Every structure is written in structure tokens, then in C-alpha cells.
Amino acid sequence: MTINPDLQGRSYPAGEVYTVGREKIREFAQAVKATHPSHFDPEAARALGHRDVVAPPTFAIIIAQRADAQLINDPEAGIDFTRVVHADQRFIHHRPIIAGDELVAELHVDQVRAMGGGAMITTRAEISTVEGEKTATTTSSILVRGEEQ
Amino acid sequence: MTISLTDLEVGQEIGRSSLDVTRLDLVKYAGASGDFNPIHWNESFARGVDLPGVIAHGMFTMGAAVQAVTDWIGDPAAVIDYQTRFTRPVVVEDTTARPGSAGAVIGVVGVVGAVDPDNSTARIDLTVSAGGQKVLVKAQAVVRIW
Numbered sequence: 001m002t003i004n005p006d007l008q009g010r011s012y013p014a015g016e017v018y019t020v021g022r023e024k025i026r027e028f029a030q031a032v033k034a035t036h037p038s039h040f041d042p043e044a045a046r047a048l049g050h051r052d053v054v055a056p057p058t059f060a061i062i063i064a065q066r067a068d069a070q071l072i073n074d075p076e077a078g079i080d081f082t083r084v085v086h087a088d089q090r091f092i093h094h095r096p097i098i099a100g101d102e103l104v105a106e107l108h109v110d111q112v113r114a115m116g117g118g119a120m121i122t123t124r125a126e127i128s129t130v131e132g133e134k135t136a137t138t139t140s141s142i143l144v145r146g147e148e149q
Numbered sequence: 150m151t152i153s154l155t156d157l158e159v160g161q162e163i164g165r166s167s168l169d170v171t172r173l174d175l176v177k178y179a180g181a182s183g184d185f186n187p188i189h190w191n192e193s194f195a196r197g198v199d200l201p202g203v204i205a206h207g208m209f210t211m212g213a214a215v216q217a218v219t220d221w222i223g224d225p226a227a228v229i230d231y232q233t234r235f236t237r238p239v240v241v242e243d244t245t246a247r248p249g250s251a252g253a254v255i256g257v258v259g260v261v262g263a264v265d266p267d268n269s270t271a272r273i274d275l276t277v278s279a280g281g282q283k284v285l286v287k288a289q290a291v292v293r294i295w
Contacts, residue, residue: 024181027180027181028181028182028212030177030181031174031177031178031180031181031182031209031212032178032181032209032212032213032216033168033174033213033216034212034213034216034219034225035216035220036216036219036220036225038224038225039225048223048224048226050226054224054225054226055225056212056215056216056219056225057212057215057218057219057225057228057231057290058208058211058212058215058231061182061184061208061212062182062183065182065183065184066183081186082186082187082188082194082198083198084186085235085238086206086207086208086235087234087235088232088233088234088235089207089208089211089232089233089235090230090231090232090233091230091231091232092229092230093226093228093229093230095226096225096226145198145199
């Protein structure tokens, strides 16, 4: 299976709205072994000036990977999900993600490079609130390993 | 906790931690994140795609490592930029026969990498290792210091 080089420059428009739940923030925080009270206790979050509990710094991966799924599941892309390895990741936060936020993500395929029998694909998700306020920019590179890698 | 930019020196350690990881942790992370790739919970599947065994989600390691920064700065919202490269998989052993023991241990050390008074930010460089080898490279968190 080969990766379609024409993917570079492609964009996928914002899809379904992701509503950030308080319990999801708590669950995600526990899953990354975070203990800071502002992830769990609304009062602790308010004491820091936040409206509700605050998401951990990598929480946006949930929304980014949902956006990435549009690409990975695109039959035209030619990506075998079981051969995908995460190569790098970056989160730029324009403002914190807080319980109650309603977020959407627009996905951009910034780069596709052939590597061995596979390919390195760099995507960028521009995450904003449904009102249009920029929230986070995430960039991610995945290596789709060729059969011999 | 109040941290002042002027008190920070490049090279200063801000925190360190040691995290025990089990396959249950990976299942919890899969559920919390929505990343159900079987290489993170199914041994035979992982070996079938030429991996040494079940490996941790890179995003689990990245997410767990940044807690040293959050706990030090005192507000998760202060972390305005966080990046890493994933260079080596963290293999998490099956500990079914050894309840309570870790399938992998991830070590995290954070030091001040740079101080930027113009933007009121500091860069924290994280050294993240497992089994004596670095698993993240260029793991850097930029924090805003008010």
C-alpha cells in the first residue's frame, strides 16, 4: 500500500462539535497521572481565574486525533493505521481548554514525505471554539511504516 | 506558589518524578484519549506488526511527563507550548503474574532551558527515559510566568 503524495496541502473542514466535559477532563487527567487540583476541583480552578476545571496540556490530542481520523480513514489516503507510529507532537495553546468549551478542529495536511517504503505525514489541527475563538494549534507527524520497517 | 522569572537560572532543576506504568494504565489512557490502536494493549497484535511487545502510547508518556511542569508552575494554563519527538518506544511488560509491580518505569527530570524576559516565558527541558534510555527527545514546555 502506498501513501498518496497528493495529500500534501489538503484540508478537512471542521467536523462535529466536541463538547469538553468536566468528567472527561478528570478522566484524562487521571489517565496521564496528573494530580493538580485544577483538573478535578472547580473551586481550585476558579481560584486560578478559570471558569471551570482546566484540561491538562495534552488534552487537545483527543480533538486533534478525531480530526486526524478523517485523513487516516480516507480511502484515498492509503494509510494502514496498524503501521502508524507517532513521530512528533506539538501543542500551542492560545488559551486554556476549560470544561464547557465547545470546540471544532480544521485539519491541514502540511507535509507528506516518502521514507523508506513508508511515509512521514505532518498534520496540523487548528482548534477553535464554535464562536471562532482560537484555542489551540496542534501539529503531529506520523510515520506510516513500510512493510519492511 | 509564586515563581518569578528573575529567580530562574538556566540549568536549574524544577522537578523530577518516577512513574510506574502497567498495561492497565495503557488501557485507561486508550479509553480516556480515544486511541484504541491495539499495539498499546494486545501483545500478539503488537508482535505481529514487528514491535518488541505492547508499547505505551507516545501521548501517554508525553502527557505524563508534563506533570512535573504543571506541578511546579502551579497552573496548567501556564503551559502555552509543549512539544516532543518520540524516539524510542516504551515497552510495557505483562505483570499479570506480579500484581503491583510496574511493567515499565518512566523517569522525568525538568530543568530550566531558557528564560525570555521580553515575553515573560521560560522554557523547561524535560529528560524522559525508560530502561536507561531516552524515550522523548526535544521535550520542551514553554510556560508563561506572570
